[in-house]
Amino acid sequence: MLSVLIPVRNEAANIVACLDSVRWASEVVVVDSGSSDGTVELAKKHGATVVDFRWNGKFPKKKNWALENIQWKNEWILILDADERITPELAAEIQNELKQSRADGYFINRRFIFLGRWIRHCGYYPSWNLRLFRHGKGRYEQMHSGDTGSGDNEVHEHIVMDGASDRLKHDMLHFAYPDIYTWMEKHNRYSNWEAQVEVLGQNAGGADVAIGKDLRGKRALREWSRRLPFRPTLRFLYSYVFKRGFLDGAEGYMFCRMLATYEMLNVFKVRELRRRKSGLTL
Numbered sequence: 001m002l003s004v005l006i007p008v009r010n011e012a013a014n015i016v017a018c019l020d021s022v023r024w025a026s027e028v029v030v031v032d033s034g035s036s037d038g039t040v041e042l043a044k045k046h047g048a049t050v051v052d053f054r055w056n057g058k059f060p061k062k063k064n065w066a067l068e069n070i071q072w073k074n075e076w077i078l079i080l081d082a083d084e085r086i087t088p089e090l091a092a093e094i095q096n097e098l099k100q101s102r103a104d105g106y107f108i109n110r111r112f113i114f115l116g117r118w119i120r121h122c123g124y125y126p127s128w129n130l131r132l133f134r135h136g137k138g139r140y141e142q143m144h145s146g147d148t149g150s151g152d153n154e155v156h157e158h159i160v161m162d163g164a165s166d167r168l169k170h171d172m173l174h175f176a177y178p179d180i181y182t183w184m185e186k187h188n189r190y191s192n193w194e195a196q197v198e199v200l201g202q203n204a205g206g207a208d209v210a211i212g213k214d215l216r217g218k219r220a221l222r223e224w225s226r227r228l229p230f231r232p233t234l235r236f237l238y239s240y241v242f243k244r245g246f247l248d249g250a251e252g253y254m255f256c257r258m259l260a261t262y263e264m265l266n267v268f269k270v271r272e273l274r275r276r277k278s279g280l281t282l
Contacts, residue, residue, distance in 0.1 A: 001098055003027040003074040003135075006048070007062045007153050011082035012037040014175070019046045021085040024095070027073045031066045033152050039082075055152035062153040064140045078132045079159075083175045084110070090170035094132060097168065104163030105133030110174045114183070115251050122245035122255055123238070127174075128167065130159040137163040148196035155193045180258075187262045195269035198226060199277065231267055236260035 004025045006018060009032065022028055030043040030050045043050050051070060053062050060068065063079060076098055080086065086094070090108070097106065107128040112119045119125065130138065138159040148155075177183040228234055239245045240256035248255065 001026055001074055002076045002078055003072045004078045004080055005066055006030045006080050006082055008035060008039055008082045009033040010035045010037045010039060012039045012042055014082040015039050015042050016046055017085060018080060018082045019048055022080065024091055029070060031062055033062065057147045059142050067139060072135055075134055077135050085173040087170060087173060090172055093168055093170050103166040104137040105130050105161045105165040107165060107167045108132065109171045111171045113173060113175045114177045114255050117251040119248050119252065119255055121243055121247050122252055123243040130161060130165060133159060133161065137161060143197050148193045151189055155190055183258055191262060191265035191269055194266045195273050198270050199273045232260040232264040235263040
């Protein structure tokens, strides 16, 4: 009834727990990009089918490539990152919902776990993502056609739906940031993507209209904020004060401070890229 797609690269620390959370699915496919830490061996040992992916630096990236090129056994696809977990409650809801099939795709809310704490505020909850959909009804939007320096996997692109969507009641868990190093490493790459999209990117086919109301709102706010001065400071105040990050304790304060650092990297990299594009030096 359900196939699960898990894109990975060097996810030995996460892959077993991730696979255990979807053991109930009839097909689980791990798409690997040359892992060297034993991820592939662990995935095979725990029953997953492993497909090798080598990116050529152009579109499509890993998830869209997998959706187009793998011979899926089922109509329904669930996309899960290795650091995400499907809870038993969410698993039961998904299985029950697919028996009824009242929509073509479903948004799932995520709980971000940072340094062992669920970040309930800071603008990070709720966090709706369309992850469950009929295979023929959804693909990731293309916002930049080249290599952004952020890796071979879709970063902040979202599924564009050709059909009706709904929301599931139960949350998935997202253990994206177990330590400061992981947060900084990921957001250094993400800021490459942000800069490339802001300066050189495109939004193919007016895709914003099909990614969902919440995501459209966040993206519109993001676009508007790019015109503001003092963006790193404003990002901290927005996340810590307006979005009540202070209610998440010490972890909330650190999280909001690092969001401000991420904003600073975005601003500086955009400036660098624009000057490089125009042939100027810093």
